[in-house]
Amino acid sequence: EIVMTQSPATLSVSPGERATLSCRASQSVSNNVAWYQQKPGRAPRLLIYGASTRATGVSGRFSGSGSGAEFTLTISSLQSEDFAVYFCQQYNTWPPITFGHGTRLEIK
């Protein structure tokens, strides 16, 4: 099973600043990584797939990068609605599909 490790667990950033979230796979997953945003009491929302392709309707402030085993989600110019929990997911080798434990992005 491929383990996805996200860091940091919690990230405090001021509105208007940039946030950089990391995700590391226990082995290469090529570019088969997705990122999801989840707000309290809500379902996850797909942001990025293929490591860097934005899903339909996702703001250009969200960008993904990386390949192999190291991935990054960058959110530029944070807005209030961006404060949430973010999960990475690998789908290169499955079953099982595996998720990271999440990074909580909070207002500084």
Next chain:
Amino acid sequence: VQLVESGGGLVKPGGSLRLSCVAYGFTFSSYRMNWVRQAPGKGLEWVASISSSSSSMSYADSLKGRFTISRDNAKNSLYLQMKSLRAEDTAVYFCARGQGGGTSDYWGQGTLVTVSS
């Protein structure tokens, strides 16, 4: 696109429950479907996946033999039959539409399953 889950509730350890998910707004029979769960205050855990024609089903290893995923394309419906439930199965269960290789692009609102005596 809309996914609406139902069937959650309180069940005793060792009991069974069947979750349903009805799909609206897309050609259900063309998409793989997934179940993903989230224990209270925890992260996301993939549960099971079924191909568009039901020719292929996959499960998390820890759940094999206890959970069964199925679908009825004529009813635009996805199901998860759960048996021998344990306290650690307590979670919100989401159904999600599969996109491409293994992502989920649309999710239902979830249904809460609580396993407790």
